[in-house]
Amino acid sequence: MTTALAPHGPARASRTGRQLAALGVVLILLALAVVCSIAFGARVVGIGEILGGLAGDGGSLGALAVAERVPRTATALIAGSALGISGALMQAVTRNPIADPGILGINTGASLAIVAAIAFVHISTLWEYLWVALVGATLTAVAVYAIGSLGPGGATPVKLALAGVATSAAMSSLISAIMLPRAEGLTDFRFWQVGSLGRGTWAALATVAPFLLAAALLAASVARPLNSLALGEEMAVGLGVRVGRTRLLASAAGVIACATTTALAGPIGFVGLMVPHAVRMLVGPDNRWLLPLSALGGAALLTFADVLGRVIARPGEVSVGVVTAFVGAPVLIAIARGAKVREL
Amino acid sequence: MTVSRKSFLLGGLAVPAAAILAACGSDSSSGTSASTASAEEITVEHVFGSTAIPAGASRFTAIAWGNHDVALALDVMPAGLSRQTWGVADDSGMLEWTKQKVDELAAAGATRPVLFDDTDGYDYEAIAATSPDVILAAYSGLSQEEYDTLSKIAPTIAYPEVPWGTKWRDMIRLDSQAMGLASQGESLISDLEQQIADAVAASPQIAGKSAAFFYMSQSDTSTIGFYTTADPRTAFMTDLGMTIPASVQKVSDDDPGVFFSDVSSENADQVADVDVMIMYGEESDLAALQADPLVGTIPAIKHGAVAFVGNGTPLSASTNPGPLSIPWGIDDYVALIAAAADKADAASA
Numbered sequence: 001m002t003t004a005l006a007p008h009g010p011a012r013a014s015r016t017g018r019q020l021a022a023l024g025v026v027l028i029l030l031a032l033a034v035v036c037s038i039a040f041g042a043r044v045v046g047i048g049e050i051l052g053g054l055a056g057d058g059g060s061l062g063a064l065a066v067a068e069r070v071p072r073t074a075t076a077l078i079a080g081s082a083l084g085i086s087g088a089l090m091q092a093v094t095r096n097p098i099a100d101p102g103i104l105g106i107n108t109g110a111s112l113a114i115v116a117a118i119a120f121v122h123i124s125t126l127w128e129y130l131w132v133a134l135v136g137a138t139l140t141a142v143a144v145y146a147i148g149s150l151g152p153g154g155a156t157p158v159k160l161a162l163a164g165v166a167t168s169a170a171m172s173s174l175i176s177a178i179m180l181p182r183a184e185g186l187t188d189f190r191f192w193q194v195g196s197l198g199r200g201t202w203a204a205l206a207t208v209a210p211f212l213l214a215a216a217l218l219a220a221s222v223a224r225p226l227n228s229l230a231l232g233e234e235m236a237v238g239l240g241v242r243v244g245r246t247r248l249l250a251s252a253a254g255v256i257a258c259a260t261t262t263a264l265a266g267p268i269g270f271v272g273l274m275v276p277h278a279v280r281m282l283v284g285p286d287n288r289w290l291l292p293l294s295a296l297g298g299a300a301l302l303t304f305a306d307v308l309g310r311v312i313a314r315p316g317e318v319s320v321g322v323v324t325a326f327v328g329a330p331v332l333i334a335i336a337r338g339a340k341v342r343e344l
Numbered sequence: 345m346t347v348s349r350k351s352f353l354l355g356g357l358a359v360p361a362a363a364i365l366a367a368c369g370s371d372s373s374s375g376t377s378a379s380t381a382s383a384e385e386i387t388v389e390h391v392f393g394s395t396a397i398p399a400g401a402s403r404f405t406a407i408a409w410g411n412h413d414v415a416l417a418l419d420v421m422p423a424g425l426s427r428q429t430w431g432v433a434d435d436s437g438m439l440e441w442t443k444q445k446v447d448e449l450a451a452a453g454a455t456r457p458v459l460f461d462d463t464d465g466y467d468y469e470a471i472a473a474t475s476p477d478v479i480l481a482a483y484s485g486l487s488q489e490e491y492d493t494l495s496k497i498a499p500t501i502a503y504p505e506v507p508w509g510t511k512w513r514d515m516i517r518l519d520s521q522a523m524g525l526a527s528q529g530e531s532l533i534s535d536l537e538q539q540i541a542d543a544v545a546a547s548p549q550i551a552g553k554s555a556a557f558f559y560m561s562q563s564d565t566s567t568i569g570f571y572t573t574a575d576p577r578t579a580f581m582t583d584l585g586m587t588i589p590a591s592v593q594k595v596s597d598d599d600p601g602v603f604f605s606d607v608s609s610e611n612a613d614q615v616a617d618v619d620v621m622i623m624y625g626e627e628s629d630l631a632a633l634q635a636d637p638l639v640g641t642i643p644a645i646k647h648g649a650v651a652f653v654g655n656g657t658p659l660s661a662s663t664n665p666g667p668l669s670i671p672w673g674i675d676d677y678v679a680l681i682a683a684a685a686d687k688a689d690a691a692s693a
Contacts, residue, residue: 042610124563
């Protein structure tokens, strides 16, 4: 009877098997995404050009295009994994199924900080974007949490999500207010409104790598205490978890991962929302599985989304942020409806 | 009510003699006086249908971009105009050539125009407060809804076919017809054509070269953007005696309803037929574009045959041609393009 009611299966042995199977599925998807990202783009290339491009032979434009797809794919993988981890962490910390850097307004906060800094103090390098994004994301996270905690009951999932959405809407208006009078002739501004992987280069990845590594290590360090926290605060304290410290470290990891991705690729929504849900269906709620698999799944999803954006608008491209919004919005609705039913 | 194109044009030409005399006379700068008012109803056609302008219209409010310059070039002070923020160095809200003419007419006694802030949508209340007889927006991107709202304030002239796709001659024709000054509009066009011809005569190397107006980001070189022939910026290349590259022409023909398009830089060879690229940005941006493995394969980029017109400078704003910006910037603009054409010639020599 219990087995029938719990679709994920209660037995420890079968769960581990299931988790390994899920890992296999995600790895296969990831490999497929990488192959697609190298093989398909705005330009149709032959197998010879693909091999030539990978071998560094710049003989034809097709081969050059393939060579350029390599750092772009790496950017998609890294940005996607950061978004996946960030979403999983925020869902765990807030115990909120619709938490996501986008829903909580964190990447809008990072974008607003960057747009304001471009407009008013003329920052231009990725290094500057990074620090500005971190400040913007952190302030937004604190503000959203503070607003969501007002009133009786503290920071409930619904209040946090509402605070995030409202803050995000307000900040989007501010971005528009800053951008509109300056829009024409300034492509850099457009970039911060729509996420794009087009500026992914090895140099850019090298710049953000230390930050993402730090976020990943922080995330790994809190995976186990987060599991205890999921049982409820009192239970976690009873199990010896330092609740405040765990929440702080997990939030910091989520904010760093999200801010860094925003500095690299602009605001990209919904990846952090969708991936942990899909992964949770496969492996259950254990953060020691959920976090790494969300990273791999996020990498696969963002890479697929980028490939889709490159092939649907030939000879042009659609920015990946637009693609993830198209795919993610219906998923958000489905999850939100599901969450409501569960609460009832 | 439908009016045939022929009768509409004839109607436009039949401008009352009084108005012509007034505009040619020495007291023409008295601006919004009744001297510019037409004696009979005029009908102007545009994308949302035809607008009837009652006899006696003399207060003109211009919105969007460049329409106010048509009125000013015809020595009529607009009652109001949209504040310009791009390409304006001071806080006047007007581009240099607009400000010069406004100052000139104001010195002659005309009332200074009200400036509207339309960065976040049109300020209907402020527009209505200027109590216009006609709203000029022949070059604009009005939506049906915006047009309907404006039409409740006063008869409004929208763009002919494509949003933000009105050529400078059409902008002058439509706006001047609506002002009852159609024939003065035609003389203005001939005068501007002569000024362009004089400027081009000094730079014979640009003749016959293919050119289009491009739009690219140095930090994200994954796409190559360009204005189609629907846009006045690219269309102006033919006024300079240059040709539109087949690549840009094809995109323009395939989708005549858009003024801007782009290709992925993976398809950089699709714009390889451009001899000279005109682009927002600074000369210092060229190195980054040349260093890009894909964008750098475009011959014009490789040869440095790129005319960078600046970014947010008055000259960059003047590349969107209008009746006052052409006289203001045409010599400098042609000189920049000629320098780029020299580089294209040097590479092919």
